[in-house]
Amino acid sequence: MQKGIKPASLGPDLKAGLEKAMKRKGFKGWDSAAAAAVSFRELVMDVGLKNQSHKCIWCTLLVGERGRRTAHRDHIAPKSLYPQWTFLPENIAISCEFCNGFMVKGDLDTVSKVDALYENSEFLIVHPYLDDIGVHIGFSEDEAKIPAVIFGLSERGKWTISRLKLDSDFMTLQRAREILIDREYSKLREEDQDRVRSALNFGR
Ligand SMILES: [Zn+2]
DSSP: OOOSOOOOOOOOHHHHHHHHHHTTTTTOOOOSHHHHHHHHHHHHHHHHHTTTTOOOOTTOOOOOTTTTTTTEEEEEOTTOOOOGGGTTTGGGGEEEEHHHHHTTTTOOOOOOESSSSGSSSSSSSOOOSOHHHHHHHHEEOOOOOOOOEEEEESSSHHHHHHHHTSHHHHHHHHHHHHHHHHHHHHHHEEEEEEEHHHHHHOOO
């Protein structure tokens, strides 16, 4: 999971526009063609990609053109079960098609206790905006001191790792690769770092 990420914030105009659109008869929810809904969907995608450095909030693999994986607007509490939070930026993060897809997250219920105030609700999942992720998820090192093996430090940490399949062989190998690349990269001279960065375009 990515740490220290913030949700998009809505300007007062968009907020007012959305509230107005939602009150209109026949408002179609998430897929609404109302201008405010379209602007909202664009905003959460644009800000999310930027804030998350074009990486999936859960598995941290690159999304969009850079990663050849589709970027999804992922409702942390699924909108099918919690329609009241459909247009709440705190409930949306960018994820890849695999993490958001039916094999992993899909419509999985991630909430244990609903409160009228979103941030006072209790979640089963480690929440990317509301939780200190380091309290719930840790990494252990092997003999080569590569902290790539993920483990849960709390019940929610364990739940999140198992449901999102963050401990698969593929994900562990992927994390080890990234750590090794980062280490080698930091040893390079500045001009070589520039060359690598533009060749790989890995979002630094
Ligand atoms: Zn992912």
